[in-house]
Amino acid sequence: MVYNLAVDVQGMTKRFGSLTAVNHVDLQIRAGEICGFLGPNGSGKTTFIRMLCGLLRPDEGSGTCLSHNVLTGSEAIKREVGYMTQRFSFYEDLSIAENLDFVARMYSVNNRREAVQRSVEQLGLTNRKNQLAGQLSGGWKQRLALAACMIHQPKLLLLDEPTAGVDPKARREFWEEIHQLAGQGLTFLIATHYMDEAERCHRLALIVNGRLLTHGTVAEVIGKASLTTWSVSGPNLLKLAQQLRQRSGVDQAVPFGDILHVSGGDTATLEQAIAPFRTEQYEWHAVESGLEDVFIHLMDSSKENSLP
């Protein structure tokens, strides 16, 4: 093994009654890597993350998380993992500093007071530290939660949509910090719905309906999908999009402002499909498929596969 794997699990499965929320997912994350975790709503991201940190017992599966057994070692895993929940889950009736202090105490952090102080400073909330957490705006709550789950200096961070509702500047700062920490050897698994964030990850994992569809670097994921995309500009794109969608070979026709992205899984049929529309009034360019095109393509095709 060349790489030191922070997460190495196989066949992770979780069922809720008749629903299989996570279905035999294998995932490896190298230490120091930022792994983006993508998937539509209800695809099982949160459930998978909860299984990793011992909050849910997997129905099937095995493997290691920070070289502790995921099934039996949750005590040890919890100590070295920072988990940021999707929903704000700190005490709204405690102040910022009290929340951080509580978390630090739960992890028995050494020099607790300093750790809390440092964390508050990093947050940039020194003069608001006695404000109640419940009164913070949504974005600040996210930032507080992030600070709190890093206070015990975990080795692996499981972040469930950490930047939902965070403004662009704070988001950029956040990603800069993530990269810096990853450089120091921390590992991240970050669930997100933002494509720009996905592109900032070392590797991506896409999960749909509980199944892992694809896993790899951004380039790999785009390459594997072998999706052809054309961009077209001209008058009345909306009508064009509707017409194109009717034709076989066109998987998506997505407007991006003044241009329309038309993509399909098969290059030849796509070209046939667009041929009648390649008239003067439209300007066509072959472009590289974007991550979003690829994801939507993958999600759509998996839906077709799962629905008979």
Add this chain to the structure above:
Amino acid sequence: MRRDRLTFGMMIGIPLIQLTLFGFAINADPKHLPAAVLLADQGPQGRTLLYAIQNSQYFHFIREVKTQAEAQDALARGEVQFVINIPENFTRALLRGQLPSILVEADATDPAATGNALGSLRVLFNTALQNDLKGPLAYLTGTIGPIDLRVHALYNPEAITQYNIVPGLMGVVLTMTMVLITGLAITRERESGTMENLLSMPTRPLEVLIGKIIPYILVGYIQVGLVLLAARFLFHVPMVGNLILLLVVSLVFITANLAIGITISTLAQNQRQAMQMSMFFFLPNIMLSGFMFPFRGMPGWAQVLGEMLPLTHFLRIIRGILLKGNGLNDVALQLWPIALFAAGALTIGVKRYRQTLD
């Protein structure tokens, strides 16, 4: 409503429980009260009198005591509600036409429980021996109330209801609040999502539970203190027994209730359900524990149910300590059921308390 079976269950269940309890279990005119006899007189008239007393339906002789000390003991423990003393010279006095006297010692902590029984005795004593007042004694008939009934209403001679209610209130208040606040506290964490966070941290379930419980124990003691102060200075309830003993015993009782709260919180999906379950638990406690209605007035099945509730035993303890001056020996008798209950509920609660979210 279809989604919320519990609410539906409550709407049907609570009226049913109330109907059963009020309709069948509650009886403000308790009969067949346990009594002991201290029979010093061997004459037949003494026996006749006892038969007559038992026939009144109000008394049920369960034992005969030999000494006054034994009688006091049985009363203090609450084994018997009455001790009927038939003095040595009862028959002789009766035959000589003197006014014989009978001493009835009653545990009057709950005036409601003894009132009717004592009233019936007064009526009875004017008639019971009519059959024996024949022949040479016939002249006594109708001339005097043939027996002089002396009643010692022990522990609460003036029959002040507050003396009974106010100490009991302590148990009721503790039951209601302790069960409810623990039930709510843990479900609230689950509802607000903080439980997810808490569980993702390296805490042991017992630590979390103890961390939750300890502040509530303090709250419980504050309540105990408040009720005691009110009892002392507002209602002037006598406090004969050892208050330290009371405080120690309260801990067991508080723990039992907290344990129920924990169990409820592991069963309830959300705070509203926890609230409903607490009410469900609270209702029989109020009705069957002997707080509102005399315990001995209830039919056997209701008494059996009542015996299973910690409040029933706590009421006996606190009334025993405050009014009767009971010591550890008397208290222990009622304490172990509470302890057993606490241990049982705690085991279930801790076992059910999940360390994961599923």
